[in-house]
Amino acid sequence: MTLALRRSKVLCPEEAVNSLSRNNITSNAMKAEISGVGLDSKLLDNLLITDSNSKRKRLIYSCIKSIAYAKENKFKDSIKELEKLFNYKTDKLKGKRKALKYITLLLDKYDDYKSLSLLDxxxxxxxxxxxxxxxxxxxxxxxxxxxxxxxxxxxxxxxxEDLSLHKTIHKSKGGDEFNNVLLVLKEESDTEFLINSDLMQHEEQRINYVAVSRAKNRLFISVPTLSEEKQNVLNNLFDIEII
Structure with a gap:
């Protein structure tokens, strides 16, 4: 899917390419332009389940969420997430100051830990x-x-309220239209909405149809595999590139 994004950017040299994905972890992977292989959307929740130390897991959990919000310029959400850790009921400003101190340090030192294991x-x-x-x-x-x-x-x-170029289909608001859209499909079977369309009976097909309808100029669709049979059918609709 990252190769598809790079290829679509080459074909749209003067314009942005917006990617739309079915789930949150895929859209985040597109922002980072990393492979979608082996992604597990439950890891953050599993941290809370696996770690029995309440204080440690809450701090690490909130720091990770706060960093993610701040990296997308959601500073109000970032500070609010960290404020939950501090019980300053009689001095709210003190809690905000401490949260601001935390996120400032985390952003300043991002390069120091961005490639570390969770343990480190x-x-x-x-x-x-x-x-x-x-x-x-x-x-x-x-x-x-x-x-x-x-x-x-x-x-x-x-x-x-994701405002980035790469978001989930559901976070793409009803009236959103983009010049160029890359729809990221997770499986070959997801192409059925193009080949054997039945929007009334299949919600997933409707969701994918919504995504492709967002494109004004160019539409790209990334799929990990494509059988020769499906290629023959889709050749009538798309230029197909194997990358």
Whole structure:
């Protein structure tokens, strides 16, 4: 899907290309222009389930969400997410200041941890933000923290009112139209809405139809595989490139 995005940009050198995806983690992967292979949208939720240490998991969870919001210029949401960690009922301003201090440091040092494992990211949080949280030392939780990267969990964050070029079909508002659209399909079977259309009976077909209707000038569709049979049918509708 990243190769398809790059190719569509070459074909639209003077204009933006908007990608539309079925789920949040795919749209986030498109923003980062990374492969969609092996993405797991449940990782951030699994952190809360797997880690039994309430303070540590809440801090790491909120930091990841706050970073994702801030990277998309959603600073109000970013600060609000971190404010939840602080119980300053009689001094709301103090909570905002502390949240602002946290996210400022996290953004300043983003390059230091963006490629780290989740375990190393948790150590970064302990050293730089809150030394009182427990260190991950062993067992099932350490295996989880070692198995995934910070970036894999960052991709799981859903951005409110996403204004980027790459968003989910559902976050594309009813009246949205874009000059150039790249629809990212996850499976070959998703092309059925083009070949054997039955919009009344199949919600997924309707959703994909909504996505392609957003394109004003050029429409691109990325699909991981395409059988020779389907290629023969779709050749009447599209120029097909194998990349």
């Amino acid at each position: 990211f948790s150590n970064f949080i302990k050293v730089n933000l809150d030394n009182s949280i427990s260190k991950v030392t062993g067992g099932r939780i350490k295996t989880f923290y070692e198995s995934y990267s910070f970036h894999q969990l960052l991709l799981c964050v859903s951005i409110p």
